[in-house]
Amino acid sequence: MNFLFVHQNFPGQYLHIVRSLLADNEARPGTHQIVFMTEPNHNQLAGVRKVTYAKPPEISPTLAWDTREFEMSSRRGQAAYRGALQIKALGFKPDVILGHHGWGELLNLVDAFPGVPIIGYFEFYYRILGTDVNYDPEFPMDEANFGGVRGKNSTNLLALNLEQYGQTPTRWQHSTYPEWAKKNIRIIEEGVDLAQCKPDPTAHKKTLTVGKLTVTPKQKLITFVARNLEPYRGFHTLMRALPRILRERPDVVVSLVGGDAVSYGVMPRQGGNWRNLMLKEMGDGIDLSRVHFMGKVAYEDHLALLQRSDAHVYLTYPFVASWSLREALACGCVVVGADTPTVTEFVQHEVTGLITPTLDPNALAETTLRALAETKLAAKMRVNAREFAEKRLGMDDYITRYRAYIEEIAGKPMLPPVPVEVKVAKPVMKVAKAPVKVPAKATVKAPAKTSGKTAAKIVPKAAPKAAPAKAKAKAAKATPAIAVAKKPAKPAKRKG
Numbered sequence: 001m002n003f004l005f006v007h008q009n010f011p012g013q014y015l016h017i018v019r020s021l022l023a024d025n026e027a028r029p030g031t032h033q034i035v036f037m038t039e040p041n042h043n044q045l046a047g048v049r050k051v052t053y054a055k056p057p058e059i060s061p062t063l064a065w066d067t068r069e070f071e072m073s074s075r076r077g078q079a080a081y082r083g084a085l086q087i088k089a090l091g092f093k094p095d096v097i098l099g100h101h102g103w104g105e106l107l108n109l110v111d112a113f114p115g116v117p118i119i120g121y122f123e124f125y126y127r128i129l130g131t132d133v134n135y136d137p138e139f140p141m142d143e144a145n146f147g148g149v150r151g152k153n154s155t156n157l158l159a160l161n162l163e164q165y166g167q168t169p170t171r172w173q174h175s176t177y178p179e180w181a182k183k184n185i186r187i188i189e190e191g192v193d194l195a196q197c198k199p200d201p202t203a204h205k206k207t208l209t210v211g212k213l214t215v216t217p218k219q220k221l222i223t224f225v226a227r228n229l230e231p232y233r234g235f236h237t238l239m240r241a242l243p244r245i246l247r248e249r250p251d252v253v254v255s256l257v258g259g260d261a262v263s264y265g266v267m268p269r270q271g272g273n274w275r276n277l278m279l280k281e282m283g284d285g286i287d288l289s290r291v292h293f294m295g296k297v298a299y300e301d302h303l304a305l306l307q308r309s310d311a312h313v314y315l316t317y318p319f320v321a322s323w324s325l326r327e328a329l330a331c332g333c334v335v336v337g338a339d340t341p342t343v344t345e346f347v348q349h350e351v352t353g354l355i356t357p358t359l360d361p362n363a364l365a366e367t368t369l370r371a372l373a374e375t376k377l378a379a380k381m382r383v384n385a386r387e388f389a390e391k392r393l394g395m396d397d398y399i400t401r402y403r404a405y406i407e408e409i410a411g412k413p414m415l416p417p418v419p420v421e422v423k424v425a426k427p428v429m430k431v432a433k434a435p436v437k438v439p440a441k442a443t444v445k446a447p448a449k450t451s452g453k454t455a456a457k458i459v460p461k462a463a464p465k466a467a468p469a470k471a472k473a474k475a476a477k478a479t480p481a482i483a484v485a486k487k488p489a490k491p492a493k494r495k496g
Helices: 012-027 065-089 143-152 154-160 171-175 235-248 274-285 299-308 323-330 361-373 375-392 395-410 469-476
Strands: 002-006 033-038 049-052 096-100 118-121 165-168 185-187 208-210 213-215 220-228 252-259 291-295 311-314 335-338 353-356 428-430 442-445 457-460 481-483
Touching (some): 012 033, 012 395, 049 065, 065 143, 065 154, 096 395, 118 395, 143 154, 165 395, 171 185, 208 299, 213 252, 220 235, 220 299, 220 323, 311 323, 323 375, 353 361, 353 375
Parallel strands (some): 002 033, 002 096, 165 185, 220 311, 252 291, 335 353
């Protein structure tokens, strides 16, 4: 099958499905042609033809706020369209196109490749009420900016009006879309590598060192992971909860993984970054010999911290779920999670973790201290978290569901049937046997009664009459019977 993937940051969300296709090609060379269109970057995948389009220029700051999202999406859409025409000119025609609708790149590909189905990633539908906007009263959005939020949906709405196909990773994210749009968006729960993200029974029995952080078997480790340390992921709530936790548990060490930029919200109005702002606010309440800002870490170190974690804090506004939440559950962490639908879709209170109010530092401190103190409950939740991951978050299951959806939309199997060599058995010759003459059996015939004693006579039984001469000749010339093996039935065609 011919695949065209489109994402401005290659490979984006498509790393795992692309690896699946490459595995097909390794097993059966030439099964798929894989082209990936993206903005210029240094990432490479052997076996994938990477095609770049020119990165659109930055938006002018004088442009109206409400239109900026649409302006950038339109520019990307035009750039991707020109890139698609070049791909087409080289003779490549995809059977299916996959990409992320959030960037606008897919909007004009229906013109470049008419009739080719598009499966777009629908990540989130922005709303003024009920989701992330104005969720946190500490950072209210001015009403004058509400139009900009609605403007962020311009790309979403144009993508939906393409009347193509979509996917989204959680029920919560699916629920944010209008009712009329949901029927064309399939929920395909994303997975993690369960063989890599798994509990380590020895982790708590040995000393772990990652960078400047060292935690011994006698200490407790609290972990927190976000792409960037910002309020959207509850960083400010955790920082305000830490002084009490550090006071009441002198054995606690804290790992905070994440950068100093913002991924979803805005930088502090006061300037600087959220880490420095919260450190200034908390002052001496944060002991930097025990609280470690790890920055960005290698994936192996990230997993090692999760496997050693005694309590993993995952807070978020009602927004998209992070990969780290899935990885934490797969590693058997005791998750202390936010009471938002983003989290409660994954974490059931006192079953697979503990739920706490997202914006309440005192409640977070209390819940985290409980996770550290109630060891029997913690052990049960660790087992349940891993079982949940095995049931719902397996990478293999995710790839299987994804591939089935692609086949359904493309209308053809991703792996064509393997040609089978049919061997016809040689005819078996059955030779008719000549009739066998049976010798006459001797019988004893009782003598007729007489007045005197007489010896019995042995009289041979009459032999069967010989067949006529013509019949003998016919039997001799009879054609031997031939048994021909039946030709195997053709295998049933696999349905798309």
